[in-house]
Amino acid sequence: MKNVPRANPEYYRLYAHLGSPYSMKVRAVLRYRRIPHLMMSRMHEWQQAFSKVRVPVMPVLEYPDGSFHNDSTPLILDLENRHPDRSIIPSLETDAFLSALIEDLADEWLSKAMYAYRWAFPEHTEWTGNLIAFDQYFGSGLERIEQAGQAFETRQVERNELVGCTQNNLPMLMHIGDSVLDALEPHVTAQPFLFGSRPSNADFALFGQICQFTLDLAALKPCQERAPYSLRWTHHVHDLSGLEGEWRDRSEPRSKAVASLLDLAGQAYLPFLVANHRAIRAESSKVRIEAHGLEYIGTPFKYQVRCLAELRRHYANLSDEARDEIDPILDRHECLGPLRDQD
Numbered sequence: 001m002k003n004v005p006r007a008n009p010e011y012y013r014l015y016a017h018l019g020s021p022y023s024m025k026v027r028a029v030l031r032y033r034r035i036p037h038l039m040m041s042r043m044h045e046w047q048q049a050f051s052k053v054r055v056p057v058m059p060v061l062e063y064p065d066g067s068f069h070n071d072s073t074p075l076i077l078d079l080e081n082r083h084p085d086r087s088i089i090p091s092l093e094t095d096a097f098l099s100a101l102i103e104d105l106a107d108e109w110l111s112k113a114m115y116a117y118r119w120a121f122p123e124h125t126e127w128t129g130n131l132i133a134f135d136q137y138f139g140s141g142l143e144r145i146e147q148a149g150q151a152f153e154t155r156q157v158e159r160n161e162l163v164g165c166t167q168n169n170l171p172m173l174m175h176i177g178d179s180v181l182d183a184l185e186p187h188v189t190a191q192p193f194l195f196g197s198r199p200s201n202a203d204f205a206l207f208g209q210i211c212q213f214t215l216d217l218a219a220l221k222p223c224q225e226r227a228p229y230s231l232r233w234t235h236h237v238h239d240l241s242g243l244e245g246e247w248r249d250r251s252e253p254r255s256k257a258v259a260s261l262l263d264l265a266g267q268a269y270l271p272f273l274v275a276n277h278r279a280i281r282a283e284s285s286k287v288r289i290e291a292h293g294l295e296y297i298g299t300p301f302k303y304q305v306r307c308l309a310e311l312r313r314h315y316a317n318l319s320d321e322a323r324d325e326i327d328p329i330l331d332r333h334e335c336l337g338p339l340r341d342q343d
């Protein structure tokens with residue numbers, strides 16, 4: 001095929017959509033970092049992008065050089081190497097580690113609450129399916145939109161089992177959403193972000209999932225009642241292009257929200273990652289944990305084995321000084337064992 005010259009070759013192209021938490025995460029990062037980009041949100045545009053990446057998950061970022069990349073966490077780190085200004089990795093080594101841990105918890109654990117709110121309440125799934133199809137096909141006729149909506153709804157509801165959004169797991173999944181909102185609600189009225197007055201990769205990951213709570217009918221009312229300011233906060237994080245902030249100084253205390261999120265990581269998310277790792281190694285078809293007096297049974301994922309390995313690698317690479325400071329904190333929140341173990 002002939003190479004058609006691009007009108008604006010310096011732009012990144014983000015193949016993404018409003019109903020995708022990771023899309024909103026990456027778009028907000030690009031906006032905050034003032035990285036020039038174009039948002040490509042229609043179905044025919046994604047199809048083209050999906051054919052260029054190994055794992056077809058949303059969002060895909062096309063670099064100005066024409067290469068295609070996805071998976072938000074490493075993608076964000078790659079953008080850090082390419083664009084030094086307005087970094088979203090906290091400058092303190094300890095905070096950078098905690099931020100990576102919270103980013104992962106949001107992407108891989110809070111995301112289950114988001115998916116459950118969206119697809120595990122049968123009375124609301126038709127509405128969501130249609131709205132997401134509308135995003136991809138608006139202006140193409142109601143019939144086309146609702147046909148695509150139904151197809152998408154069917155596919156996503158069928159995936160509930162695979163991603164662990166079962167009736168058995170609902171109490172655990174709702175507990176995850178509630179715990180995160182309870183951690184953030186007093187925090188967002190006191191401080192704009194977790195590690196200072198500028199946003200971190202953890203803030204963007206939490207935002208990505210929570211901004212979806214403002215879209216889904218099952219989530220909207222309970223979450224708005226529980227944490228009105230946290231939901232409102234997400235409307236700001238969508239576009240922080242004008243924000244100027246600083247990382248916290250070493251002498252300033254960390255937000256209490258960080259401690260609460262570490263509790264969730266230590267009590268449930270890290271034990272889940274460890275159990276997932278063991279299940280994959282044992283070639284078991286199920287991963288099971290108990291936490292907060294609740295049970296989670298799901299399908300093990302290789303991707304999450306990499307998440308655990310990545311967190312352990314990051315922890316192992318911390319300087320002695322950072323470890324002296326962070327070990328007692330991780331220990332207090334039951335995070336240290338799973339990060340140190342190499343099994």
Ligand SMILES: N[C@@H](CCC(=O)N[C@@H](CS)C(=O)NCC(=O)O)C(=O)O
Nearest residue numbers: 020021022056057058059071072073
């Ligand atoms: N780890 C990936 C996850 C991305 C992801 O799961 N995206 C979802 C949409 S929000 C997706 O594209 N899923 C593929 C599918 O539903 O088939 C990231 O951080 O970007």
